[in-house]
Amino acid sequence: MYVTVKDFIKEWNRESMLTQKVLEGLTDESLKQKVYEGGRTLGIIAWHLTVNIPEYLAHFGLKIDKVENAENIPTSVEEIVNTFKHICSNAAKVIEEQWTDEGSFAKVKS
Numbered sequence: 001m002y003v004t005v006k007d008f009i010k011e012w013n014r015e016s017m018l019t020q021k022v023l024e025g026l027t028d029e030s031l032k033q034k035v036y037e038g039g040r041t042l043g044i045i046a047w048h049l050t051v052n053i054p055e056y057l058a059h060f061g062l063k064i065d066k067v068e069n070a071e072n073i074p075t076s077v078e079e080i081v082n083t084f085k086h087i088c089s090n091a092a093k094v095i096e097e098q099w100t101d102e103g104s105f106a107k108v109k110s
Helices: 005-024 042-051 053-058 077-098 104-109
Strands: none
Touching: 005 042, 005 077, 042 053, 042 077, 053 077
C-alpha cells in the first residue's frame, strides 16, 4: 500500500524500468510473432500496453496527454521503447504535479 505520492512514484519508476527491460528484450522480428493462432502479435500487445497508460491514469482523475497516432503500430522495438519511456516519465511528472498526499491517498485509505 502507498502512503504518499512519493511512495507511489518510487514504485511507478521501478515497475516502469522492469517493463522497459521486457520491451527492450523484443526484436523487430519478434513484434510480428502471434501469441497464439488468430491472436494478437507481440507488437500489438507491446504497443497497446504503451499507449493505454494515459487512458488508465485518466480514470484516476489525472489530466495527461494521450499518444498521438496511437492507431499506427510501430514496426520497430526502438520506437515502442522510446514512446514507453516518454509516457512513463511524463506520467510520473503528472502524478507528482496533480496528486497530493492529502487528497489522492486520503481518499484511497477511507
